[in-house]
Amino acid sequence: MKVDVLLGLQWGDEGKGKVVDVLTPKYDVVARFQGGPNAGHTLEFNGEKYILRSIPSGIFQGGKINVIGNGVVLDPLLFRQEAEALAASGHDLTKQLFISKKAHLILPTHRVLDAAYEASKGSGKIGTTGKGIGPTYTDKISRNGLRVGDLLHNFEERYAAAKAKHEAILASLNYSYDIKELEAEWLSALDYLKRFNLIDSEQVINDYLKDEKSVLAEGAQGTMLDIDFGSYPFVTSSNTICAGCCTGLGVSPRNIGEVFGIFKAYCTRVGSGPFPTELFDETGDRICELGHEFGSVTGRKRRCGWIDLVALKYAVMINGVSQLIMMKSDVLDSFETIKACVAYRIDSEEVTTFPYEIGEGIEPIYVELPGWNTDMTKMQSEDEFPEEFNAYLSFLEEELGVPVKIVSVGPDREQTIVRYTED
Numbered sequence: 351m352k353v354d355v356l357l358g359l360q361w362g363d364e365g366k367g368k369v370v371d372v373l374t375p376k377y378d379v380v381a382r383f384q385g386g387p388n389a390g391h392t393l394e395f396n397g398e399k400y401i402l403r404s405i406p407s408g409i410f411q412g413g414k415i416n417v418i419g420n421g422v423v424l425d426p427l428l429f430r431q432e433a434e435a436l437a438a439s440g441h442d443l444t445k446q447l448f449i450s451k452k453a454h455l456i457l458p459t460h461r462v463l464d465a466a467y468e469a470s471k472g473s474g475k476i477g478t479t480g481k482g483i484g485p486t487y488t489d490k491i492s493r494n495g496l497r498v499g500d501l502l503h504n505f506e507e508r509y510a511a512a513k514a515k516h517e518a519i520l521a522s523l524n525y526s527y528d529i530k531e532l533e534a535e536w537l538s539a540l541d542y543l544k545r546f547n548l549i550d551s552e553q554v555i556n557d558y559l560k561d562e563k564s565v566l567a568e569g570a571q572g573t574m575l576d577i578d579f580g581s582y583p584f585v586t587s588s589n590t591i592c593a594g595c596c597t598g599l600g601v602s603p604r605n606i607g608e609v610f611g612i613f614k615a616y617c618t619r620v621g622s623g624p625f626p627t628e629l630f631d632e633t634g635d636r637i638c639e640l641g642h643e644f645g646s647v648t649g650r651k652r653r654c655g656w657i658d659l660v661a662l663k664y665a666v667m668i669n670g671v672s673q674l675i676m677m678k679s680d681v682l683d684s685f686e687t688i689k690a691c692v693a694y695r696i697d698s699e700e701v702t703t704f705p706y707e708i709g710e711g712i713e714p715i716y717v718e719l720p721g722w723n724t725d726m727t728k729m730q731s732e733d734e735f736p737e738e739f740n741a742y743l744s745f746l747e748e749e750l751g752v753p754v755k756i757v758s759v760g761p762d763r764e765q766t767i768v769r770y771t772e773d
Contacts (some may be wrong), residue, residue, distance in 0.1 A: 351558075351559045351562050351563060351564055351565070351605075351607075352559075352565075352605055352606060352607025352608075353381075353555075353559070353565045353566075353567050353595065353599070353601050353605055353606055353607060354377075354564075354565070354566050354567065354607045354608040354609070354610065355566075355567045355569070355592050355595045355606060355607075355608070355609045355610065355669075356369060356370060356373065356566060356567065356568055356569065356610040356612065357568075357569035357572075357573065357590065357591065357592060357595075357609070357610070357611065357612065357669060358569060358570075358571060358572030358573060358590070358611075358612050358613070359572060359573050359574075359611045359612060359613045359662055359665040359666065359669070359671070360572045360573070360574055360613050360614065360617055360618070360619075360658075360661070360662070360665070361571075361572050361574045361575055361581075361617070361618065361619040361620070361623075361625070362570075362571040362572035362575055362619075362620065363572070363614075363618055363620065363643075363645070363652060364572060364612040364613055364614055364677055365612060365614070365677035365678065365758060366407070366568065366569065366570070366612055367402060367407040368407075368677075368758065368761065368763060368766070369610070369612055369675055369677075369756065369758075369766075370406070370407035370408055370566065370568050371407050371408070371410055371411065371763055372756075372763050372766050373566060373610075374407070374408040374410075374411040374414055374566065375411055376564065376566075377408070377414065377564045377565060377566040378414065378415065378558065378563040378564050378565070379408075379414065379415045379416075379417060379555070379558050379563055379564070379565040379566070380406045380407065380408025380409075380414060380415070380416050380417070380565075380566050380568055381406060381416070381417035381418075381419050381551070381555060381565060381566070381567050381568065381599055382404070382405075382406045382416075382417070382418050382419055382422055382567075382568050382569075382570065383419045383421045383422070383567050383568070383569060383594055383595045383598030383599045384419075384421040384422060384569060384570060384588040384589060384590060384594045384598045385421075385422060385423070385483075385569070385570030385571055385586065385588055385590070386403075386404070386422065386423040386424070386425065386456060386481060386482075386483040386486065386570075387403035387404050387424075387425050387428045387429070387432075387456075387481050387483075388403075388479040388481045388483050388586075400436070400439070402432065403428060403432055404418060404422065404424055404425070404428065404429050404432060405418070405429075405432055405433065405436070405443070405447065406418065406447075406568050407568060408566065408568070409436065409441060409443065409446060409447065410441065413446075414446065415446060415448065415558075416443075416446055416447050416448070417447075417448045417449075417450070417549075417551055417554070417555065417599075418447070418448070418449045418450060418453055418551075419450050419453065419551050419555075419598045419599040419600075420450040420451075420452035420453050420551055420552065420598060420599070420600065421453075421588060421589075421594060421597060421598020421599065422450070422453045422454075422598070423453065423454045423455070423456050423483060423486040423487060423490070423588075424449070424453050424454070424455060424456060424498065424543075425455075425456035425481065425482065425536075426455065426456075426536060426539035426540050426542070426543045427532075427535050427536045427539040428456075428481070429539070429542075429543060430539040430542045430543070433447075433542075443546070444545060444546060444547075447546055447547070448546070448547045448548075448549045448551065448554065449498055449543070449546050449547065449548050449549065449551075450498065450548075450549060450550070450551035450552075451497060451498050451499030451502075451548050451549065451550060451551075452497055452498070452499060452550075452551070452552075453497060453498045453551075454486055454487075454489070454490045454495045454496065454497050454498075455486070455495070455496045455497065455498060455500070456481065456482045456483070456486045457482070457486070457496065457509070457512060457513065457516070457536070458529045458532045458533045458536050459512075459513055459516035459517065459520070459529065460482030460485040460486045460489070460516070461480065461481065461482040461529075461532070462482075462516070462520060462525070462527045462529060463482065463485040463516055463519065463520065464480050464481065464482045464483070464484060464485055465480055465525075465527075466519075466520055466523050466525040466527075467484070467485070468480070469525065470523060483586065483587055484586075484587045485516075486587075487587035487588060488587070489512070494512065494515060495512075496508055496509060496512055498543070498548055499548065501540060501543065501544060501548070502548070505540075551599065551600065552599065552600025552601075553600075555599055555600065555601065556600065556601070556605075559605060567595045567598075567599060567601070569590055569591075569594065569595070570590065571586045571588075571590045572590060572665075573590055573591055573664075573665035573668060573669060574661055574665065575590055576588075576589055576590045576591050576594075576668075577589060577590075578591075579591060579664075579668050581623050581624050581707075581708055582707075584621070584622055584623025584624065585623075591668050591669050592606065592609050592668075592669040592670055606670075608672050608673060609669055609670050609671050609672050609673070610671070610672075610673050610674075610675055610755075611665065611666060611669055611671035611673070611674050611675065611752070612674075612675045612677060613657075613662060613665075613674065613675070613676060613677065614641075614657070614676070614677050614678045614681075615657065615676055615677070615678055615679040615681065615682050615688075615742075616637055616641075616654065616655065616656055616657050616678070616681065616682065617654070617655045617656065617657050617658050618641075618643050618652040618653060618654050618655070619652065619653045619655075620645055620650055620652050620653070621650070624707075624708040624709055624710070624712070625653055625655060626655075626658055626660075626661075626691065626694060626708055626712045626714045627655035627656045627657070627658045627691045627714050628653050628654070628655040629654060629655045629656065634653075634654045634655060635654075637654040637655075637681060637682075638651065638652065638654045640681045640684075641654070641678055641681040656688075656689040656690060656691060656714075656716065657689075657690050657691065657746075658691045658714070659690055659691055659692050659746075659749050659750070660691060660692070660693060660694055660701075660702060660703070660704055661704055662750060663702075663704075663749065663750055663751075664703070664704035666750050666751070666752055671752050672752065673752065673753060673755040673756075674746075674747075674750065674752050674753060674754045674755060674756075675754070675755060675756040675757075675758070676743075676746070676754050676756070676757050676758065677758045678758060679726065679739070679757055679758065679759055680725075680726050680727050680758075680759045680760050680765075682721065682722075683722065683723070683724060683725055683726055683727075684721075684723065685721040685723075686720075686721050686723065687718050687719065687720060687721050688718070688719045688720070688721050688742060689716040689717070689718050689719075690716060690717055690719065690745070690746075690749075691714040691715065691716055692715060692716070692717050692749065693714075693715040694708075694712045694713065694714060694715065695712070695713040695714075695715055696711060696712055696713075697711065700715060719738075719741065719742055719745060720738045720741070721738060722736040722737075722738035722739040722742070723736075723738075724736045724739070726739070726759040727759050727760045727765060729759055729767065730767070731767065732757070732767055732769045735757075743757070743769075753769075753770060754769065755768065755769055755770060756768055756769065757769060
């Protein structure tokens with residue numbers, strides 16, 4: 351068996367949670383391989399809306415095993431809040447959810463460090479969510495982190511040492527804070543975390559593969575936020591690309607199967623950083639309103655723009671995408687024309703490959719296609735697609751060199767159309 355990987359191809363918020371939920375019936379195991387509770391996956395079905403931050407999106411499909419992998423950073427307090435909310439809605443996680451012992455813990459002082467570092471940057475702020483993600487990954491790489499497995503081995507001493515290091519840094523930054531209440535709640539949440547199955551996830555997942563179990567790996571954020579290949583330094587702190595699945599779950603590259611790349615029919619971004627196709631006009635505001643483009647965790651308004659095929663082709667290449675999934679096509683249902691960026695103009699030169707940096711000097715070069723002016727939200731088959739929408743799909747497939755296998759025409763799990771189906 352192979353591990354199929356599902357990840358975002360833009361700047362995150364592509365709708366990965368919904369697609370994982372739709373695909374999960376085909377799999378025995380769903381595993382999250384990177385990121386932290388700054389990434390919210392929103393799922394809607396049966397008239398209810400759920401927001402997941404750390405728990406894999408396969409949790410709603412009964413009987414499936416869900417794994418939080420070693421590449422994830424976990425805040426016990428936020429995890430408890432999330433898990434208790436799901437339990438209150440009738441989803442018992444204690445039997446379905448497994449947590450890697452090698453996943454790193456987000457400490458209360460990591461949150462404070464996050465805020466302190468952002469404050470020190472002034473106008474150069476990254477625009478983090480303040481959840482302590484970056485400082486936690488920093489400790490991981492500098493070999494100073496605490497892991498879930500440390501809860502079982504001399505934790506109090508290790509926690510005190512890590513906290514003391516953070517306090518010294520905060521003192522050097524002259525940053526005032528009070529974490530007494532937060533810390534008390536966080537320490538209480540550790541006992542809750544211990545109720546779950548804490549595992550050597552790399553061994554368990556590879557054993558599943560040997561036992562012919564099918565595994566779906568779920569990424570967070572998006573390719574353009576990857577620490578190595580994204581729009582650095584305005585990126586997240588982990589590898590959001592397909593290779594991150596190997597390091598975030600302990601899976602061999604030869605055990606990677608299908609790579610599902612998710613993208614919106616347009617483009618969005620949250621926080622600071624370059625965004626070549628961003629719209630600052632009524633069209634951008636209209637896309638934001640129609641797409642309800644506000645962060646599921648932060649509530650922040652997302653910046654909106656036309657689809658960027660230069661960045662998207664780059665993401666397809668980096669990830670080895672084998673199937674594309676287009677989300678929120680219904681948001682563009684009422685537009686007379688649709689634009690797509692096919693190249694950048696940089697210093698009077700036209701380029702079609704993603705550059706080392708994307709700054710303010712980049713001018714997007716667009717092609718314009720006719721809109722479909724049709725409400726697609728009630729459609730149930732690709733046979734119902736309007737001619738103009740089919741033309742848009744064909745254009746994207748030709749540009750990207752990969753088939754668009756799934757199209758989403760609304761937020762509900764039922765509003766998902768699979769293309770190229772066999773009779």
